[in-house]
Amino acid sequence: MSADHNPARRRLLKGGTAAAALMLSGCDRLSETDWFRQMLASVEGLNLRIQRALGRGHELAAEYTAADLSPVFKVNGNDDAEDDAYQRTSENQFADWKLEVGGLVERPLQLSLADLRALPSRTQITRHDCVEGWSCIGKWTGARLAPILEQARLKPEARYIVFHCADTMPSWKGPQPYYESIDLDDAFHEQTILAYDMNDQPLPIAHGAPIRLRAERHLGYKQAKFVMKLEAVTSFKNIGDGNGSYWADQGYSWYAGI
């Protein structure tokens, strides 16, 4: 290596470091620029369509055996709901709790926990994948959502089922009610249940008593806890900030299959 190449190499390295620093601060600025963020997020619909198309015909999430259960199922998000009405019904073991099924349905329903337990149910041992990266395996028993929606008779214009929850989450605007939504493909999926039992026990409050949604082909944030009300809608534009869920309003993708 001859000496005359060293200054050039040094200049190059220096230039490279400066360019890297510039790229870093540039990435932060781009992250906060509306058009750029929309461009990045624009692949969400593509991911949904491609993944659904590839999965057609064999679309049940993997189910496990009792031997695979996580010794401790991590509690994430809220471990209780502060709402007064929720606290009262929780103290009462949810004896007076009623799930409201409304919105674009022919027959709005009010279902008690006993009503739900009497409906067609499903038990599944599935893997819960948190968006943070960890996984836990739990056993869930609950009422299948499809027969409930058939009973309530969706109006033809219904496209999504919105889950309104009793808990609130922080946001830059102050506390926001937790909500989630799924499309009809998920709503009528065989493994989509309103779980009232977890690991053969009544669903603990920390995991969303009296019921939590299990939509098994999605990440953990889709599995809404403390569900109080189902609402069939054509669009979720007028709920929350209009992105379809509390987490989608915080910048996460509405489609939680990835």
Added chain:
Amino acid sequence: MSAAPETETAVAAPSRPARRTIIVRHPLVIRITHWVNVLGLSVMLMSGLQIFNAHPALDWGNISTFEHPFLSMTAMMGADGKPVGVTTVFGHSFNTTGVLGLSTSEGRPTARGFPDWATIPSYQDLATGRVWHFFFAWVLVLNGLVYLFYALASRHVWRDLIPSGAQLRHIGRDILDHARFRFPKGEAAKHYNVLQKLAYLGVIFVVLPLIVLAGLCLSPQVGADYPWLVALFGGRQSARTIHFLCATALVLFVLVHVFMVLVSGVWNNLRSMITGRYVIEGEAHER
């Protein structure tokens, strides 16, 4: 580069210049896909570290063992009441304050796996890291398909990447030459050497496909579509670990690659990847 050695031969034949030929080393498609890779892999690595920071631990199997992952980066209180960053690998803990587990971010010591200069965005923001990651995943996959189509159709794979039997037989000599920073000149410099070929083939046909498949296994929808694929990786947490290890392998490859570019004629190499032109220096006293 071709400074004449101060020997008798230099005196004996002073006026004979080194033979210099210019070849087109890299075709346009390779040059474009190379630089898209530079951008795409950088963004994937740094947004990936952002995502990793949301749960800076690695496990094997399907589920997470929150108590004993085989790798973790945490912040804890030191004996002197000051926070320290601790990285634990297979039960052995190391103080990694300032880099892993605990580092300064926005002026404050912050508990985070990788430091802010290594992540996109620099501050902790999983949602934003994810949109970067999933967008550039498509950029890289499409770029990779263009490359692959070209490399197969133009026979680049067979012509330039698959080592010949003779090259493989002399791999020992090649390793020694590399260790002494002695690089081929003349005719031999027109082709990739055997270590280069094996490294490129390994990255293109082993590490990159593996990192894509392991990444797909992290998606619960893909897990539902192809449970056998997740099982093949040993479970979702194993797939996450393999995804991380493949990224580590790519980082090591890039470090060696950039180092080799720097020591084997940086401007010549860079020019050949920008304009395509590469200068072959003939040996000054051939034949």
